[in-house]
Amino acid sequence: MYTFVLVHGAWHDGTAWGAVIEHLESKGHRAFGPTIAGNGKGVDKKVTHAQSTQSIVDFMVQNDLREVVLVGHSYGGTILSKVVEQIPERIKRLVFWNAFVLNDGESLNDNAPPHYRQLFDPMASASPDNTVMLPFPIWREVFINDGDLELARWSYEQLSPQPYQFNEKLDLKKFYEIIRSGRVPCSYLNCTEDIALPHGEWAWHPRMSNRLGLFRLVQMPGSHEVIFSNPIGLAEKIIEAGRD
Amino acid sequence: MYTFVLVHGAWHDGTAWGAVIEHLESKGHRAFGPTIAGNGKGVDKKVTHAQSTQSIVDFMVQNDLREVVLVGHSYGGTILSKVVEQIPERIKRLVFWNAFVLNDGESLNDNAPPHYRQLFDPMASASPDNTVMLPFPIWREVFINDGDLELARWSYEQLSPQPYQFNEKLDLKKFYEIIRSGRVPCSYLNCTEDIALPHGEWAWHPRMSNRLGLFRLVQMPGSHEVIFSNPIGLAEKIIEAGRD
Amino acid sequence: MYTFVLVHGAWHDGTAWGAVIEHLESKGHRAFGPTIAGNGKGVDKKVTHAQSTQSIVDFMVQNDLREVVLVGHSYGGTILSKVVEQIPERIKRLVFWNAFVLNDGESLNDNAPPHYRQLFDPMASASPDNTVMLPFPIWREVFINDGDLELARWSYEQLSPQPYQFNEKLDLKKFYEIIRSGRVPCSYLNCTEDIALPHGEWAWHPRMSNRLGLFRLVQMPGSHEVIFSNPIGLAEKIIEAGRD
Numbered sequence: 001m002y003t004f005v006l007v008h009g010a011w012h013d014g015t016a017w018g019a020v021i022e023h024l025e026s027k028g029h030r031a032f033g034p035t036i037a038g039n040g041k042g043v044d045k046k047v048t049h050a051q052s053t054q055s056i057v058d059f060m061v062q063n064d065l066r067e068v069v070l071v072g073h074s075y076g077g078t079i080l081s082k083v084v085e086q087i088p089e090r091i092k093r094l095v096f097w098n099a100f101v102l103n104d105g106e107s108l109n110d111n112a113p114p115h116y117r118q119l120f121d122p123m124a125s126a127s128p129d130n131t132v133m134l135p136f137p138i139w140r141e142v143f144i145n146d147g148d149l150e151l152a153r154w155s156y157e158q159l160s161p162q163p164y165q166f167n168e169k170l171d172l173k174k175f176y177e178i179i180r181s182g183r184v185p186c187s188y189l190n191c192t193e194d195i196a197l198p199h200g201e202w203a204w205h206p207r208m209s210n211r212l213g214l215f216r217l218v219q220m221p222g223s224h225e226v227i228f229s230n231p232i233g234l235a236e237k238i239i240e241a242g243r244d
Numbered sequence: 245m246y247t248f249v250l251v252h253g254a255w256h257d258g259t260a261w262g263a264v265i266e267h268l269e270s271k272g273h274r275a276f277g278p279t280i281a282g283n284g285k286g287v288d289k290k291v292t293h294a295q296s297t298q299s300i301v302d303f304m305v306q307n308d309l310r311e312v313v314l315v316g317h318s319y320g321g322t323i324l325s326k327v328v329e330q331i332p333e334r335i336k337r338l339v340f341w342n343a344f345v346l347n348d349g350e351s352l353n354d355n356a357p358p359h360y361r362q363l364f365d366p367m368a369s370a371s372p373d374n375t376v377m378l379p380f381p382i383w384r385e386v387f388i389n390d391g392d393l394e395l396a397r398w399s400y401e402q403l404s405p406q407p408y409q410f411n412e413k414l415d416l417k418k419f420y421e422i423i424r425s426g427r428v429p430c431s432y433l434n435c436t437e438d439i440a441l442p443h444g445e446w447a448w449h450p451r452m453s454n455r456l457g458l459f460r461l462v463q464m465p466g467s468h469e470v471i472f473s474n475p476i477g478l479a480e481k482i483i484e485a486g487r488d
Numbered sequence: 489m490y491t492f493v494l495v496h497g498a499w500h501d502g503t504a505w506g507a508v509i510e511h512l513e514s515k516g517h518r519a520f521g522p523t524i525a526g527n528g529k530g531v532d533k534k535v536t537h538a539q540s541t542q543s544i545v546d547f548m549v550q551n552d553l554r555e556v557v558l559v560g561h562s563y564g565g566t567i568l569s570k571v572v573e574q575i576p577e578r579i580k581r582l583v584f585w586n587a588f589v590l591n592d593g594e595s596l597n598d599n600a601p602p603h604y605r606q607l608f609d610p611m612a613s614a615s616p617d618n619t620v621m622l623p624f625p626i627w628r629e630v631f632i633n634d635g636d637l638e639l640a641r642w643s644y645e646q647l648s649p650q651p652y653q654f655n656e657k658l659d660l661k662k663f664y665e666i667i668r669s670g671r672v673p674c675s676y677l678n679c680t681e682d683i684a685l686p687h688g689e690w691a692w693h694p695r696m697s698n699r700l701g702l703f704r705l706v707q708m709p710g711s712h713e714v715i716f717s718n719p720i721g722l723a724e725k726i727i728e729a730g731r732d
Contacts, residue, residue, distance in 0.1 A: 141429065141460040149488045185629065192436075192680075195461045199450035206687035216629040217683045219709075221463075244637045385673065385704040393732045436680075439705045443694035465707075 002069050002092075002242055004031040007056060007083075009074030009099075011134055011159040012227075013040035019231035020238070027239065034059040036079060038163040045129045049165040053082040060090055069242035071095040074196065074224065075162075077208075078108055078170060085174040088184055095241045097189040097234075098196070098224055101208040104172040108165070113202045117166075124164035131161035143196050144225040155228040180213055187216040187241035196224035216241065246313050246336075246486055248275040251300060251327075253318030253343075255378055255403040256471075257284035263475035264482070271483065278303040280323060282407040289373045293409040297326040304334055313486035315339040318440065318468065319406075321452075322352055322414060329418040332428055339485045341433040341478075342440070342468055345452040348416040352409070357446045361410075368408035375405035387440050388469040399472040424457055431460040431485035440468035460485065490557050490580075490730055492519040495544060495571075497562030497587075499622055499647040500715075501528035507719035508726070515727065522547040524567060526651040533617045537653040541570040548578055557730035559583040562684065562712065563650075565696075566596055566658060573662040576672055583729045585677040585722075586684070586712055589696040592660040596653070601690045605654075612652035619649035631684050632713040643716040668701055675704040675729035684712035704729065 004024055006017045017033030024031040037055035038047035056079055060068060070091050072080035077099025084091050100108055109117045120132045134143070139159075140152040147155070178184050188209035197204050209215060218241040220226065226234045248268055250261045261277030268275040281299035282291035300323055304312060314335050316324035321343025328335050344352055353361045364376045378387070383403075384396040391399070422428050432453035441448050453459060462485040464470065470478045492512055494505045505521030512519040525543035526535035544567055548556060558579050560568035565587025572579050588596055597605045608620045622631070627647075628640040635643070666672050676697035685692050697703060706729040708714065714722045 137426065137429075137458065141458055145460045145462065146484070182625065185625075193461055193463050198454055199461075200454060203450075206691075210686055210688060214625065214629055216633045217681055217687075218633065219681050240634070381670065381673075381702065385702055389704045389706065390728070437705055437707050442698055443705075444698060447694075 001028045001030070002239075003065055003067055004029060004069050004071060004238065004242060005056070005060060005065060006031060006033045006238075007070065007072040007076035007079050008033065008036065008039070009076050010162040011039075012073075013158075013160065016158060016227050020227060020235045023232050023235035024238070027235075029239070032059070032063070032065070036076070039160070041160045045131050045161060045163050047163050049078065049082070049168045049170065052163070052165065053079055053086075056083050057086050060087060066090050067092045069093050069095060071097060071238055071242065072099045073097045073227070074099055075108060077101055081172055081175040082170065084178055084184055085172075088178050091184050093185050093187065093242055094179070095187045095189055095238060096209070096212070097238070097241075098191055098194045098204045099208075101211045102170055102172060103211065104176060105169055107167050107169045109167050110169075111202075111208065112166070113198060120164065120166060127161070127164075129161075130164050132164050132166075133161050134159065142224075144223050144229060145195065146193055146221075146223040147225065147229040151228060155225065182214070185214075185216070186212045187218060188212060189218045189220070189237055189241045191222040191224065191226055192219055193222055194224040245272045245274070246483075247309055247311055248273060248313050248315060248482065248486065249300070249304060249309060250275060250277045250482075251280065251314065251316040251320035251323050252277065252283070253320050254406040255283075256317075257402075257404065260402060260471050264471060264479045267476050267479035268482070271479075273483070276303070276307070276309070280320070283404070285404045289375050289405060289407050291407050293322065293326070293412045293414065296407070296409065297323055297330075300327050301330050304331060310334050311336045313337050313339060315341060315482055315486065316343045317341045317471070318343055319352065321345055325416055325419040326414065328422055328428055329416075332422050335428050337429050337431065337486055338423070339431045339433060339482060340453070340456070341482070341485075342435055342438045342448045343452075345455045346414055346416060347455065348420060349413055351411050351413045353411050354413075355446075355452065356410070357442060364408065364410060371405070371408075373405075374408050376408050376410075377405050378403065386468075388467050388473060389439065390437055390465075390467040391469065391473040395472060399469065426458070429458075429460070430456045431462060432456060433462045433464070433481055433485045435466040435468065435470055436463055437466055438468040489516045489518070490727075491553055491555055492517060492557050492559060492726065492730060493544070493548060493553060494519060494521045494726075495558065495560040495564035495567050496521065496524065496527070497564050498650040499527075500561075501646075501648065504646060504715050508715060508723045511720050511723035512726070515723075517727070520547070520551070520553070524564070527648070529648045533619050533649060533651050535651050537566065537570070537656045537658065540651070540653065541567055541574075544571050545574050548575060554578050555580045557581050557583060559585060559726055559730065560587045561585045561715070562587055563596060565589055569660055569663040570658065572666055572672055573660075576666050579672050581673050581675065581730055582667070583675045583677060583726060584697070584700070585726070585729075586679055586682045586692045587696075589699045590658055590660060591699065592664060593657055595655050595657045597655050598657075599690075599696065600654070601686060608652065608654060615649070615652075617649075618652050620652050620654075621649050622647065630712075632711050632717060633683065634681055634709075634711040635713065635717040639716060643713065670702070673702075673704070674700045675706060676700060677706045677708070677725055677729045679710040679712065679714055680707055681710055682712040
């Protein structure tokens with residue numbers, strides 16, 4: 001039986017993992033879905049990427065979690081990379097689920113097609129707290145393309161503005177030292193209809209997955225948001241990606 | 245409940261949609277499979293792309309169809325692009341099913357690998373009426389690779405020679421204005437074993453789908469001809485691609 | 489009903505096909521899984537690629553097998569290409585299952601990412617008999633990524649050192665003459681989670697499959713080693729790839 005810590009993506013918070021956690025627990029695993037600092041409704045949004053990272057480190061240390069299979073979704077991948085630099089001894093495996101694997105010295109926006117930056121840069125500047133929100137048409141067509149309109153609307157209501165850390169360049173030298181040494185093995189879980197990053201030149205897989213070097217690939221049908229459209233299927237694939 | 249107008253591909257005619265329409269109707273939708281002018285057996289083949297387009301516009305106007313989900317397969321994608329320029333107010337959504345999405349000013353042959361043009365150009369010149377036919381070995385191996393030989397033979401008998409409009413360059417400025425404005429949303433339905441256009445450099449997806457800008461991706465297993473090898477599965481995916 | 493000859497990949501021997509053969513026979517087909525010369529446990533490993541090829545030719549001739557659907561996995565694809573040059577009249581169709589399709593004059597290593605050669609070249613030199621073995625971590629994460637640890641360990645025990653023929657350049661002019669003429673049709677069976685060759689620049693499909701020219705594509709979910717993780721599913725897809 002495994003201990004999973006599930007790190008959500010941008011605009012989400014830890015409650016999004018509810019049905020996934022329930023299924024993991026029904027299979028005898030332990031699973032936690034902490035909310036990253038700066039995420040969720042009604043909280044202080046003025047947090048840096050380092051502060052967001054620290055909140056997940058603190059969660060794992062305070063709960064004394066060990067042998068953790070650490071799963072990150074989307075933006076959550078950037079958190080994973082920095083968490084493992086701080087507490088590699090607590091982590092059994094990293095699972096990137098359609099998650100950013102940045103090259104050393106890059107920002108999230110360096111890895112996203114230009115139209116996202118063109119959308120978000122002015123939006124963040126115009127906001128009172130340097131946050132951005134995903135427009136509903138993009139959510140419906142590109143993030144949850146496998147859901148119906150009702151699910152798209154319901155899930156959109158769960159979202160909240162995201163601290164705009166997407167231009168922060170991350171030093172990832174230690175991350176790459178750790179994973180290249182084989183000290184913490186990695187998996188990449190890819191949803192085959194995920195076009196939150198468009199297929200082709202800017203795709204999640206194999207563009208970012210191959211940066212992991214030796215890694216295990218697991219795939220499943222579905223969009224970027226199977227957390228809402230197919231949480232049980234997602235939980236099953238997290239087990240497949242996370243097991244020894 | 246939706247109103248679907250289904251536009252077939254080259255060599256096919258509207259009867260190919262029979263089982264798809266039956267399934268859509270059984271789910272409470274309205275569905276129509278008109279035959280494009282110049283297609284089908286025993287008809288005048290000397291038609292231009294504009295005349296072919298006009299036949300679909302006329303069908304929709306004469307039947308006073310509104311709020312139409314307009315679906316196009318393969319060559320039918322080039323028809324969709326020109327129909328929406330004429331009657332955007334009748335169209336709720338465009339669904340390109342392994343269909344050509346040409347750049348402005350391009351022809352279908354500009355988007356197909358050279359071996360097709362090398363095959364078809366002389367064939368059209370040698371024909372009495374500027375038509376081309378698909379050789380059976382290509383049909384069997386590359387178009388209906390998921391069917392057995394009996395299905396390949398039976399379905400091949402349904403085909404008829406195609407007016408050779410593949411070198412006509414199309415003005416698509418208005419098409420791109422309409423879809424880029426978000427006035428008519430678009431979906432792309434991709435069959436993952438479709439090698440009518442070979443995977444890689446010349447692939448349907450993401451090469452042509454990405455030209456749509458913001459679009460919904462839906463995928464299903466199968467060849468270019470699931471209309472014959474899996475019509476019920478196709479109907480289900482047309483609903484998923486076509487819904488709001 | 490068909491006659492299948494199944495040619496295993498590197499490190500494997502013919503016994504790996506056991507469950508596949510059983511399923512093919514249960515469907516009324518004949519199926520054979522010979523061991524390539526130099527493969528298997530406790531045999532002379534000092535064999536060239538030509539000698540390995542000859543052992544399969546001999547097997548087919550001595551058993552007077554005709555109308556053979558010849559299936560090759562991985563390294564076995566290089567054997568297929570040379571066998572068909574010698575006895576094309578006995579072969580009904582070639583099925584490359586995540587198998588190497590080399591360009592004329594190339595070696596297997598010319599078609600694999602550099603890290604494999606960097607791993608294997610010194611390993612072969614250091615071995616007493618010019619053989620190489622696949623390290624278990626690569627087997628577990630990259631070859632049998634869809635299996636659990638127990639299956640990974642059990643199947644790894646079936647393997648044995650491989651004669652290091654991977655730098656032999658193969659003359660494949662006759663092979664390409666035969667398949668380009670259409671005399672022996674070809675299929676490519678691709679497992680969609682196979683990262684033994686990483687997805688992208690170095691992928692099995694469409695990089696090597698497209699070299700076949702006109703070919704039938706069949707795909708299934710799974711890793712490079714569905715022979716162990718899903719032999720019945722593999723047998724079903726071999727039938728789909730191999731039928732007329």
